[in-house]
Amino acid sequence: MTLEELKKTLPQASQVFILTDENVAMFWLPETKRWLGCDHAVEIVLKPGEKYKTLPTAQRIWKTLMKHHADRQAVMVNLGGGVITDLGGFVASCYHRGIRFLNIPTTLLAMVDAAIGGKTGINFSGCKNQIGTFAEPLEVWISPIYLSTLPHREILSGVAEMMKYGFIAYPPMLKVNPDNYQEYLLAAGKIKREIVAKDYKEQGFRKVLNFGHTLGHAIESHSFTKDNPLLHGEAVALGMCAALWLSVRLCHLDEKVLHDFERQLPILLSEAETKLDVVDIEPVMRYLAYDKKNKDGKEQFVLIEAPGRPVLDVEVGSEKVREALAYIINKVYSL
Numbered sequence: 485m486t487l488e489e490l491k492k493t494l495p496q497a498s499q500v501f502i503l504t505d506e507n508v509a510m511f512w513l514p515e516t517k518r519w520l521g522c523d524h525a526v527e528i529v530l531k532p533g534e535k536y537k538t539l540p541t542a543q544r545i546w547k548t549l550m551k552h553h554a555d556r557q558a559v560m561v562n563l564g565g566g567v568i569t570d571l572g573g574f575v576a577s578c579y580h581r582g583i584r585f586l587n588i589p590t591t592l593l594a595m596v597d598a599a600i601g602g603k604t605g606i607n608f609s610g611c612k613n614q615i616g617t618f619a620e621p622l623e624v625w626i627s628p629i630y631l632s633t634l635p636h637r638e639i640l641s642g643v644a645e646m647m648k649y650g651f652i653a654y655p656p657m658l659k660v661n662p663d664n665y666q667e668y669l670l671a672a673g674k675i676k677r678e679i680v681a682k683d684y685k686e687q688g689f690r691k692v693l694n695f696g697h698t699l700g701h702a703i704e705s706h707s708f709t710k711d712n713p714l715l716h717g718e719a720v721a722l723g724m725c726a727a728l729w730l731s732v733r734l735c736h737l738d739e740k741v742l743h744d745f746e747r748q749l750p751i752l753l754s755e756a757e758t759k760l761d762v763v764d765i766e767p768v769m770r771y772l773a774y775d776k777k778n779k780d781g782k783e784q785f786v787l788i789e790a791p792g793r794p795v796l797d798v799e800v801g802s803e804k805v806r807e808a809l810a811y812i813i814n815k816v817y818s819l
Contacts, residue, residue: 490586490625491521497556497584500525503545503572505532508564508590511633516563516588525561526552530568534716535708537567537607539615545575559584559622565591565638566598566716570613573604577619587621590630592642592665593717596649596672599624602679610708611699611774618685626673628666629795637755639665641717644752647745648724649675652692655791658744662751692794695726695786699808704769706764712757721752722760725816726808731787733804735795741788749816760813765806772805 494500502524504513509529517523528548530536549558562572562585569587576585586696589599605616631639650658653675660668676693683690700716700723707713714722728745731737760768772783783805785798800808 487519487625487627490623490632491519491656492519493586493622493639494522494559496557497559498555499552500559500561501549501552501554502526502561502563503527503528503530503568503575504563504769505536505568505681507532510594512563512590512630514563520561522561523583524530528788532809534567534607534713537571537605539606539608541571542575542578542606545571546579549575549579554579554583556580556583558587561586561588561591562599562621563588564594565589566594566793568603569594569599570603570616573602573619573621574606574616574805577604577617582619584622585619587624588630588793589626590626591634592631592669593645595626595631595669596642596714597645597676599626599678601762603739604682607705607708611771612705612773624673626669631666636662637715640752640755641715644717644721644724647748648695648720651788651791652695652794652815653792658791661748688796691796692786695788695794696720696727698775698783698785699723699726699768699772699805701775702768703760705771706768707758709767710758714756714758718729718753718756721749722812722816725749725812726783726805729808729811730785730800730804731789731795734798734800735789737785737788737790741790741791742753746815752814754787759817765809765813768809769802769806770790 502525562569562574576583587599589595601622602618604619605613608614639662648659649672700720703722704719707717728742732739783800785800787795
């Protein structure tokens, strides 16, 4: 959708609310309001960070909507990264049983993943995305201009998420790196949309998008307890390494695929301030127990036989998961 087409959806709204965070607001809030032609939009500016993607924050936003007498014809514009699009979509999907919302992602990771596909959510009781809904935005407007102010660490996080598509669907994307990622931007979003279109509510094929996320989310949730938590893409990079190690052992993946990815990890994790240690294995396992993909209390993984050939619902025993965690701790952090 072009900007002009996007702007045409807003005059039909009784009110426009723009949800963003302090970092994005500083660079892009006035510009975005001008581009959208909604100078009178109500601004809701949050503190940045995953730790604010919570129910108390959602309650604060709902109170703001009520204060301004927002009705069902109101539109919420979610301007930010995955935290904002997840949180804003959740808030909009619940308020008055659902008001319309637009996603304008400002991070690479949100442009290729979080803002697309209709999943919304908040973290709860320290666990990632435990509460949420399926709700489609009116549109997702992607403009690379927002990436011009993005910290390099966020670029690395997004590149890790893009590599996921190389493993599960489009092997050429395994060539993506921090220097050429814009060449793959549209292709990544297209892959995500095509997968979601086949299985919106994640009853089957959409599960491929969870490659690297089963352990990745547990690692990310555990990192929230530390002073400098991992970014989502950093945790997913570790989760993918573990998934590749498991794929070698359980799905006959060529070990070269694992070793090729290991050579990328020093770059993807170069700005992460938190490192895993053996003492982190059991806490990560406890978070894994809350994973939404578990069935009958058993961990279900997406693994691959080869790049582009995913295998769904692989039941992996806890001891094998611990081995995978020990591997990435001993191997990755010695690189």
